[in-house]
Every structure is written in C-alpha cells, then in structure tokens.
Amino acid sequence: MQLYRLVYYSEAADNLTIQDVKSISAKASIKNESLLVSGGLLYCEGKFLQILEGSIRPVNKLFETILRDPRHKNVNLIEFSRVKKREFEGWEMSLVFFPTSRDFYPEYIKYSGGDSFDPMSLDGDVCVAFLRGLLERQKR
Ligand SMILES: Cc1cc2nc3c(=O)[nH]c(=O)nc-3n(C[C@H](O)[C@H](O)[C@H](O)COP(=O)(O)O)c2cc1C
Numbered sequence: 226m227q228l229y230r231l232v233y234y235s236e237a238a239d240n241l242t243i244q245d246v247k248s249i250s251a252k253a254s255i256k257n258e259s260l261l262v263s264g265g266l267l268y269c270e271g272k273f274l275q276i277l278e279g280s281i282r283p284v285n286k287l288f289e290t291i292l293r294d295p296r297h298k299n300v301n302l303i304e305f306s307r308v309k310k311r312e313f314e315g316w317e318m319s320l321v322f323f324p325t326s327r328d329f330y331p332e333y334i335k336y337s338g339g340d341s342f343d344p345m346s347l348d349g350d351v352c353v354a355f356l357r358g359l360l361e362r363q364k365r
Pocket of ligand 1: 253257273287296297
C-alpha cells in the first residue's frame, strides 16, 4: 500500500465549542479506523491543524468531505505527499486541545524555531514533529 500524508490548517466557525470539537474527533476516530486513516488534530485559539495519513483514495475523499464541512473555514493545504511510514500509527484521530498557544510554547519553539503560533509558516515535517511532541506530552 502506498502511503500518503495530508496536512492542512483551518479556522473554526465562529460558534464552534470545545464540545463540538470533541464530537468531531470522536466520530472521526470511528470513520478513520474503517478507512485505515490515522492522524492528529490540534485545536487551539480557534485554529485547526490536522494531519491525515493513509492510502491515496480514502485520504483524498476524506479531505473533500472535510473541505465542505461548515464547522470550519479558510482551509489551507500545507502538504500532500507520499511518505514511507505512518507517524501516527495506532491513532485513528488523536485530538490535542490547548486553550492558548502559550500552553505549548516549549514544543512550538523546539520544532518550529518561531515564537508566535502560525501554522501556515510550518512545513509538513515540522507539523508532524510538533503534533507528535504534543501527543507525547499528553500521554505522560
Ligand atoms: C476540522 C475538522 C476535522 C475533521 N476531521 C475528520 C476526520 O479526520 N475524519 C472524519 O471522518 N471526519 C472528520 N471531520 C468531519 C467531516 O467533515 C464529516 O462531517 C464526517 O467525515 C462525516 O461525513 P459523512 O457524514 O459524509 O460520512 C472533520 C471536520 C472538521 C471541521
């Protein structure tokens, strides 16, 4: 199976609550598992950063659905490329939530080199390392 990785950034719809985000993530885990898609979703200050990995068709189809979802806007593709292995193996959709970017300042500095949270300035590899760093912290 050829593996692909898709990374995008978007902004939450104005009225979206953390409960809505948790519900998106819970449903996503079930659907992603059936599609053999893994990945991570960061939600912070009304911004989403999501990574999806899996076969080309399910990842494309899922992204098409996500693009049309009115619960977010200004969807920007950061990366779509073939990769050798999954970085989120075993995570159908791991949600990381931080109320403010100050809460993940150490990880952000470490992986991005910048100090203000601006997902559009990151490349795909940095997004993956950053999200994985946050997941490791959440597991501890
Ligand atoms: C920021 C964001 C991320 C999402 N991520 C996923 C995801 O990883 N997997 C998923 O199945 N749905 C995800 N969704 C929800 C989809 O847009 C869609 O509602 C869901 O896949 C159900 O679609 P369906 O009813 O056509 O099966 C996401 C929605 C948003 C707003």
